[in-house]
Amino acid sequence: MVVNRFYKLLKFQVISINVPPVLNFFIVFLFLGLLLGGCSSYSRSSSISNNKTVSDDQVLFDNTDALSKEKKMTEILECTKNNDKVELEKCYDSFIREKFSFKTTKQLIEELDSDANTDDELRLLCHDIAHAIGRNTFYKFNKSIPSAFEQCVQTCHAGCYHGVIQGFFLGEDYQKEYDSHITIAEMKEKIKMACKPLELNIKENFQCLHGMGHAIQFYVDNNLTIALDICDTLSKNYDRNSCYGGVFMENIVSVNKETRQIKLDSPLYPCDNLDEKYKYQCYLMQTSIMIEIFGENPDKIIDACKKADKDYVQTCFISFGRDRSNYVRIKSELPYDDIKKIDDEYQMKYMAGLIYALVDNTWSGYYAFPFCSKLDEDKGFDKKLKDGCYTLAINYLKGAMAKSKEEVMRDCENNAPSNDRSYCIEKIV
Numbered sequence: 001m002v003v004n005r006f007y008k009l010l011k012f013q014v015i016s017i018n019v020p021p022v023l024n025f026f027i028v029f030l031f032l033g034l035l036l037g038g039c040s041s042y043s044r045s046s047s048i049s050n051n052k053t054v055s056d057d058q059v060l061f062d063n064t065d066a067l068s069k070e071k072k073m074t075e076i077l078e079c080t081k082n083n084d085k086v087e088l089e090k091c092y093d094s095f096i097r098e099k100f101s102f103k104t105t106k107q108l109i110e111e112l113d114s115d116a117n118t119d120d121e122l123r124l125l126c127h128d129i130a131h132a133i134g135r136n137t138f139y140k141f142n143k144s145i146p147s148a149f150e151q152c153v154q155t156c157h158a159g160c161y162h163g164v165i166q167g168f169f170l171g172e173d174y175q176k177e178y179d180s181h182i183t184i185a186e187m188k189e190k191i192k193m194a195c196k197p198l199e200l201n202i203k204e205n206f207q208c209l210h211g212m213g214h215a216i217q218f219y220v221d222n223n224l225t226i227a228l229d230i231c232d233t234l235s236k237n238y239d240r241n242s243c244y245g246g247v248f249m250e251n252i253v254s255v256n257k258e259t260r261q262i263k264l265d266s267p268l269y270p271c272d273n274l275d276e277k278y279k280y281q282c283y284l285m286q287t288s289i290m291i292e293i294f295g296e297n298p299d300k301i302i303d304a305c306k307k308a309d310k311d312y313v314q315t316c317f318i319s320f321g322r323d324r325s326n327y328v329r330i331k332s333e334l335p336y337d338d339i340k341k342i343d344d345e346y347q348m349k350y351m352a353g354l355i356y357a358l359v360d361n362t363w364s365g366y367y368a369f370p371f372c373s374k375l376d377e378d379k380g381f382d383k384k385l386k387d388g389c390y391t392l393a394i395n396y397l398k399g400a401m402a403k404s405k406e407e408v409m410r411d412c413e414n415n416a417p418s419n420d421r422s423y424c425i426e427k428i429v
Helices: 002-009 021-029 040-050 073-081 085-099 105-116 120-124 126-140 145-151 155-170 184-194 202-219 224-231 237-253 276-283 286-294 298-306 310-329 334-341 344-362 368-373 383-399 405-415 418-426
Strands: none
Touching: 073 085, 073 105, 073 120, 085 126, 105 120, 105 126, 105 155, 120 126, 120 310, 126 145, 126 155, 145 155, 145 202, 155 184, 155 202, 155 344, 184 202, 184 224, 202 224, 202 237, 224 237, 237 276, 237 286, 276 310, 286 298, 286 310, 298 310, 298 334, 310 334, 310 344, 334 344, 344 368, 344 383, 368 383, 368 405, 368 418, 383 405, 383 418, 405 418
16 A cells, blocks of 8 residues: 555654754754755855856756656656665666756756655655655765755755765765775764754754764664664764654664564554653654554554653654644545544644644645644634644744744745635734
């Protein structure tokens, strides 16, 4: 089933740390809006001035051997017949390299997003495919993180950004010998400097650190102990937590299922067996494992979350909301059914996970506002849920996405259903 396959493969960018609420959830779900510029101008200007890069309206390279006819993006789904992790990503990379003969990074992501609107399987795999776009963008843009980031956009939960970090961290030949070309000690040194050029821009810096966690876990073949220890090398709590999140996400979505540190007979593992400092990030991803165990059975997932370590029950419900956000994007009513099943004390946490993930996907209220609009009393919902839903989305746009009051107002005008536009604007403080 396509939906089950999604939960096994999808890489959402949803991480959080113990910082002020709006910023905390931004860190959780930003898989997370990036305003290109700011801090990266230093590194970009130096790398671009010293290295000749390709402008945004040019294809990345002229491949004279490319096929005369460009393949459709949907044809990349043939790659999913590969069960082996390395072979799957080789297939993705080969396909994307050929596409780069015809289009830029932004154009490829736009095509992926557009085609995914009419193909649910492509939509559910778009994050992984965007990884391949990012990897190959990094190789073609002078192996410079800032230069490659400048080409990426947030679409498909920041998959392009994460792929750039894969390219930086693992190297162009990682698919041939990713287990031998760099030592753990070298890795610990490399991660200290990888995201430095971006550290003044919280959005890009998070993408870099989170993507680093993905790459580390990939490299050590899903050994959580080693991967988390490598993340611990980072000096700042924010950096470490961002890295942890990428590690836990990669552990769940890895194609190499045999090495994942999960137990299909234990829905709270490994979170309930970790040092306290890792638990929050772990529980933010844990319902993805529960979905593998229980399938599409919200009652069992709700029950399992309520059995989580006491301080992390609400965190588990945030994870559940995030995992169900893609149902909104494929126009399913299941999230509304979930809300009616969830205890009142956890409903807003579920909605927080869902709303932030929806906003992260487009940096706007494109998906979030229409979802909130349908939480009407005549459909059996308490009025506080609709109010809370809009407030969550608006505050996240203002805080995590750094939008001004005027920009959020335009967002309401452009994306809230017509009958709710005034209502949306009134919620802007």
